[in-house]
Amino acid sequence: MRSLERLLRPKSIAVIGGGFWCRNVVRECRRSGFDGPLWPVHPTRQEIDGVPAFSSLGELPGIPDAVFVGVNRHAAVELIGELSRRGAGGAVCFASGFREATAELADGGDLQAALVEAAGDMPFLGPNCYGFINALDGAALWPDQHGLVAAERGVALITQSSNIAINLTMQQRALPIAYVVTAGNQAQTGLSEIGEALLQDDRVTAIGLHVEGIDDLRRFETFARKAKTAGKPVVALKVGRSEQAQGATVSHTASLAGSAAGASALFRRLGIAEVRSLPVLLETLKLAHVTGGLPDGRIASMSCSGGEASLIADTATGLNVTFPPLGKDQKAALSEALGPKVALANPLDYHTYIWNDIDAMGRTFAAMMMGDVSLGVVILDIPREDRCNADDWYKVIGAIEYAARTSGKRMTVLSSLAETMPEVFAAELMTKGIVPLCGMEEAVAAIGALAAVSGPLPEGDILLPAALTGVATLSEHEAKDQLKAFQVPVPDSLSVLGGEDAAHAAERIGFPVVLKGTGIAHKSDAGAVALDLNSPDDVLTAAARMPVTTLLVEKMVTGTIAELLVGVVLDPAHGYVLTLGAGGVLTELLKDTVSLTVPASAEEIETALKSLKIGPMLTGYRGGLACDMQAVVRAVLSVQSYVASAAVEEVEINPLLCGKDFAIAADALIRCGAVNDG
Template sequence: MTRDLSRLLNPETIAVIGGGAWCASIIKAAGTIGFTGKIVPVHPSGKEIAGQPALRRLEDWQGSIDAAFIGINRSATIKTVDTLRRLGAGGAVCFASGFTEAMAEDSGGADLQEQLVRAAGDMPVLGPNCYGIINALDRVAIWPDQHGMQAVDRGVAILTQSSNIAINLTMQQRALPIAYMITCGNMAQTSQADIAMALLDDHRVTAIGLHIEGFADLRQWEALAGKAWDRGIPLVALKSGQSEQAQQAALSHTASLAGSDAGAQAFLDRLGIARVHGLPEFLETLKLLHCVGPLASNRISSISCSGGEASLIADLAQARAVAFPPLGAGQKSRLKQALGPMVALANPLDYHTYIWRDGAKMTQAWEAMTGSGIALTLSIVDYPHTDAADWACATNAALEVRRATGAPFAVVS
């Protein structure tokens, strides 16, 4: 069943149900991102939550409820989900844990999760055991903690079952514009693939990163891959579960069956979903896809003012299925004009320091390393943490090459 997630992902009215510090944090997080809609606290005592008076019952609210954060215990969560469904709410985030992920400690967890799904009916539910949503495009946060997100006009979406990883990723300082951060929790009803399918309808999303603990409905993933291909939106997977310990952790964390890692790799390969193996690689891959999109080929070029760096990147390419094609006659001619006769011309290129601080010559040389047949040009520049002013020439040259050629160009530091 396909559920409409539009109201949940971009609500005008958010109900915050519960009275603890987590619910107060929801109100603060919404303010941090600049949410301008209505927040409706709900608590049976009618007390103030984060300075706002609470309604005693959801039924006391006269308007519509687009989204709700349910920050109460697991048994009360089920009753509240049923009430929200009857009121026509657009969806809910279920924060409580103690469902299928706790079956080893509490055999009743699975039954409670089934009750939760029945109570929700057609109303979308994220979780349980779930933090929620940050939509930086529309300045929406249903998020019970700190976050480092800022409003953006376009960017990547990240989906993860781990709320803690999600918090950490919102704090990234890699200049990656994150449009959505969404935690999926146990995925009792609404799956990671369901959410990603909905995000593909937002033209402002440039790529989708998926931190995956386990696959459930394989047909959903096939449909997601097909729709992403049709829309031209690349998908990147960070799939855990290579070790036995990781598989056990996934089961106790969100009740996900990680399965065979070889099987997972084969499945991702069949779907054409790129797989990475660590969070820094995950973020940098998303950044590359956001900036230049999928590369046309595996043929790249590299420039640096260090023979050591040229050697290192050539060696790194050996295990990564990328190639450094030899320079053509036209490239060599343009490079010789810029660099003079004392630089050995090759790809990767060590351009020495003869032209350092000469912005025009640096631009001319770097531009020669772009062109037909080069999917991406890398400029290796390690900026000092003391005084980077003398490195401005490298930054300006990179920007000028990109402006003049429109070719995919990356500064590696």
């Protein structure tokens, strides 16, 4: 494993090039307070932004720890090679025109390969990236403006987008940022390796990722496990769609479990909090920085407005955030502090009777924190100080501190609008260990995201995706034979040609039977399924109506309580994705699915099944019969076993018929090929 220590925490910095961007790097290093040697390199200039320059690398008085290479792409390859031979600690390759530009430049891919070869064991970031800012040590190999200030500890941000990195540095939410690192093309050093290096800095409290594509799935898994062990939450915003993951549209599974579902399943498995926007990314990181993570989403909400109490309750719907009801002791303490006129509930509207009475406010907040909650939320919007007086609002901090001190639990101040949380006020709250959350939707989403990944990570590695060639779709009969060999229950069946053979086959199997046309996707839509046939004549009539003559005769399964979809799709970016959901004709209508990474444990599978909208049908809806949940779970585990042993692109069982003592695959589709070892 390459060490990024010298690159990310340099004692000396060289800047190669003389253009606008390189001048900015020199300027930003000086502005950030970097106190080590700073060596501009240019063949003709005497100085760069007031700092004496050297004409070549050979003239430098020492070997630089970190180098910003700000020259054209061909020269960059040569210089990276020279830096590697001289033993430099690492480099930033600013130039573009490599693999990201292969559509425009035919040599882009080859030049990137040459860059990686030239670097050898010396780590470098990029190409096509801005570099990094280390606000802890004042190192800024950064060719543009940024909004960071010196920090003693804080979160680290890693992104493939340099422009998004700049934008994130401009936040005014009082989030302390220790590092911003851009990965560019990830030609050699990717998100995972950067993340592992930043975890080693004790001053880093959490890591935020803006992800376009994961560099190395196994390495990413290792990084996530190390972060969990270190107690440093990871928060990710994933963008982009994988065409490969959605390329196979033959089945429902492929359309339901594309790249987005695969990414979400991967993040859940690895304990990474997934968010959907940059503001939520920042708020979640702020919460993680102060709390180190939340055990759950049980909160106490306090505001002096019924409108705010209702709003936060509505906003939390479906976001893994709950408001535990008040207990007897809480109500007694609240009544003593608030008097008889206030309706007691969580969320609490404490009205304005105690406004400006800091003692009563403190007792109110402390009473709310007596319950089974993990986080206290005080909704407080600061008036704009250019037009109003906010002194009375600032006094509330004392009451919040009292509640935090007496309860031993974390407290937050939540502004319903981002604009009503002044940065100076937010920064003061941070110094007191109180989390300033900006914006109702962002704040609640942040709490839910962090709480959703509180548990331990599952044991065992994820199943890595394979590169396949010669992928073909098996017939239903062939698919069921393969699954049956792995103990997936299937109905007795015979593959035949024409109606006469089908009628004879039905008599051998025993009525009632199902007749299917083979070689057809979505058979029900094509009129290629006939159910509950009870005689040879029924079979002959049904066969005559089939759109094909190749038929499958199958024993009819009776006593079905629920129908499920069970599918696995190879997602090249995120591994094998297991999708469980409502099956049969309800699949497209309900879109009731949940996705997991393979392999999922029996416990994870059962929990996922019960989380479905049709979950109550599996466990006995309104006193009805329950399905044999253990049989259902065994069938899913058997599908996973098959996937782990075969060169599979996709498996789908739809429906898996579930009854009180069975789980049987009534229809199956498999797309498989051979592993491409090249």
